[in-house]
Amino acid sequence: xxxxxxxxxxxxxxxxxxxxxxxxxxxxxxxxxxxxxxxxxxxxxxxxxxxxxxxxxxxxxxxxxxxxxxxxxxxxxxxxxxxxxxxxxxxxxxxxxxxxxxxxxxxxxxxxxxxxxxxxxxxxxxxxxxxxxxxxxxxxxxxxx
Numbered sequence: 001x002x003x004x005x006x007x008x009x010x011x012x013x014x015x016x017x018x019x020x021x022x023x024x025x026x027x028x029x030x031x032x033x034x035x036x037x038x039x040x041x042x043x044x045x046x047x048x049x050x051x052x053x054x055x056x057x058x059x060x061x062x063x064x065x066x067x068x069x070x071x072x073x074x075x076x077x078x079x080x081x082x083x084x085x086x087x088x089x090x091x092x093x094x095x096x097x098x099x100x101x102x103x104x105x106x107x108x109x110x111x112x113x114x115x116x117x118x119x120x121x122x123x124x125x126x127x128x129x130x131x132x133x134x135x136x137x138x139x140x141x142x143x144x145x
Contacts, residue, residue, distance in 0.1 A: 053126060055069050057135050057136060067110065067111060069106040075124065
């Protein structure tokens with residue numbers, strides 16, 4: 001009977017072939033990881049581009065307004081800190097409130113939608129295109145439905 005003895009050379013060739021394969025695999029993996037990171041960054045950029053900060057002017061009664069600001073999280077802004085900044089900047093009450101459906105918004109007393117827009121663009125480098133001003137009037141019920 002012939003026992004299976006491999007020559008040292010054959011073994012070394014197999015090993016080096018294997019290590020080349022392993023290297024290729026590792027390379028592929030790291031390329032995949034890099035691609036993933038790149039696409040995550042691209043996604044983040046897209047998310048940012050698609051993210052809107054909503055500044056809503058809400059009429060409370062005849063001459064009183066509050067301004068609600070939503071969507072700051074997408075820009076990596078610390079909501080509590082921003083609320084504090086608003087309060088200082090505009091010398092007004094500013095608080096963080098939970099939005100039904102998840103997330104938080106900053107509620108600022110007064111009609112400050114334009115000012116807040118400018119402040120966000122100047123201080124936090126938020127692209128102006130990503131900020132939307134919305135007016136939220138109390139819906140008058142249609143008479144004689």
